[in-house]
Amino acid sequence: MVESDRLDEIVQAWRDAENPVVFTGAGMSTASGLPDFRSARGLWKQQPESLATLTAMRKEPDEFYFFYQWRIARLWEVQPNDGHKRLVELERQGRVKTIITQNVDALHQRAGSQSVIELHGTLRTVSCVHCHARFESRQLLPKGEAWEAEYRAGLYRHGEECCCPKCGKMLRPDVVLFGESLPQDSWMKAVEWSRRSDFFVVIGSSLVVGPANLCPLWAAEGGGRLLIINAAPTPLDDKAAWIVREPASDVLKRIAEKMVP
Numbered sequence: 001m002v003e004s005d006r007l008d009e010i011v012q013a014w015r016d017a018e019n020p021v022v023f024t025g026a027g028m029s030t031a032s033g034l035p036d037f038r039s040a041r042g043l044w045k046q047q048p049e050s051l052a053t054l055t056a057m058r059k060e061p062d063e064f065y066f067f068y069q070w071r072i073a074r075l076w077e078v079q080p081n082d083g084h085k086r087l088v089e090l091e092r093q094g095r096v097k098t099i100i101t102q103n104v105d106a107l108h109q110r111a112g113s114q115s116v117i118e119l120h121g122t123l124r125t126v127s128c129v130h131c132h133a134r135f136e137s138r139q140l141l142p143k144g145e146a147w148e149a150e151y152r153a154g155l156y157r158h159g160e161e162c163c164c165p166k167c168g169k170m171l172r173p174d175v176v177l178f179g180e181s182l183p184q185d186s187w188m189k190a191v192e193w194s195r196r197s198d199f200f201v202v203i204g205s206s207l208v209v210g211p212a213n214l215c216p217l218w219a220a221e222g223g224g225r226l227l228i229i230n231a232a233p234t235p236l237d238d239k240a241a242w243i244v245r246e247p248a249s250d251v252l253k254r255i256a257e258k259m260v261p
C-alpha cells in the first residue's frame, strides 16, 4: 500500500495542477466484474483479434456477431465501480478536466463523467454500414435466452437483429476494429489534452497499445507529471513521478478523501 506521506504528495500535486487529465485502460473496469474477453478464448473458434475485423464481419458473420453480442450482453450486465464514481466526484470538483479512455465499455459515462474521450470507440452503440443510422447496442442482441447455448451447440446463426431497421444492411459495433484507424476527432482532442496536461494519471493500462500509449508520453515530454496506477510495470514507468501498484478503486478512494479539504 502506498505510504500516507507519498499519497499526500500526490494529492498536493493533483490539487496544484491546472490541467489534470486521466487516462484509463482495461484495469479500470476490472472491479466492475466485466470479463476480459481474451480470457474467454475457449469460447470462440478463432482468436478474438481475428474476429474483431471487417473481414470477419463479411466472411464469417455468425462468428463475428456472436463475438460482439456476447460482449455487449456482458457490458449491459455490469455497473460502474467505485473507481468510476470517484472520477465523477473529482470532475465535479474541477480536479479532472477530461478522461481519455481506451475502454469501449462506456462505464465512465454511465457513472456520470461528462468529458470522456473514447479512443477506441464504444460498444454502447452500433451503426449501419450503409445509411450510418445509429442505435443503442442492445438492438444487436438476439431475442430470447437461447442464443448463447445455441452457439455452444454449434447451432447459432445471426439473425435480423444484425440488420439495420431502416435500410436492412448490416449493423456494426461502433468500436475501432483491427485495421481501422482511431476516430480522428477523438484522437486530435486526446493529443491536445495530453500535450496541455501538467498532471497526467494513468489508471489500469499496461501502455502497450499504440498509438494510444503516446498520450502519457507526450504529457511527460511536455513537462506534465505522470502518476501511473497499474498492477504491472509499464514501458513508461521510468518517466513517472509516482507509480502505485494497487487496485484503482482503492487508490482513488484514498485520494478523493484527502482531496476534499
Ligand SMILES: [Zn+2]
Residues within 6 Å of the ligand: 128, 129, 130, 131, 132, 133, 164, 165, 166, 167, 168, 169
Ligand atoms: Zn441502414
